[in-house]
Amino acid sequence: MLLPGxxxxxxxxxxxxxxHGVPGGMVAGGxxxxxxxxxPIGLANLFVLWCQPLVAMEILRLLYPLVEVGAGLAGVLHGRFRPDLLRPSQHRPCQTAAVPVPALAAAACRTAPWCPPSART
Known part of the structure; x- marks a missing residue:
């Protein structure tokens, strides 16, 4: 039998x-x-290692503003509570392919809920 969450x-x-009493219940629930x-932490690490944050939007079907707000919030929280973790990296920056502007516009219209349905095809 499968039960919902x-x-x-x-x-x-x-x-x-x-x-096992109270400790058993706490361990089982945890x-x-x-x-x-x-x-989610593992998926986020994979996205960062691949240097492709757009993968998060494609696989998880997240909206771009949600990804941006999440990244900004993570940066603010790290900067406020653990600034020592934000030292400069020794790695090379991610190599991204140049994407033509029409392709970006088409991708934006497909993911944006405010575009009319005819523009998302």
Missing amino acids: SEAWQLTIYLGWQM LFELHSVVV
């Missing part, structure tokens, strides 16, 4: 609690939630 989480905690932290 919250019911499966509750059942996991309940079974952990029944078998391990159940672990994948929701590890998978």
Whole structure:
């Protein structure tokens, strides 16, 4: 039997609690939630290693402003709380291919919700 998210989480905690008490329930619930932290961090690291932030928009179907806000928020938080992590890199910058302007405009219209449906084809 497959259960949706919250019911499966509750059942996991309940079974952990029944078998091992409060610590078992806490460990079971924490391990159940672990994948929701590890998978996005792993995907983000892959996107950074490939030097292609547009992969995030294609695979995860995120809107460009959402990716930009997320990157800006990450930079602000790192700068405020851990500025020592933002030292200059020793690696070469990413090599990006030149994309013609019409292709960029077409990609923007396909992902932008404010474009009319006829422009997204």
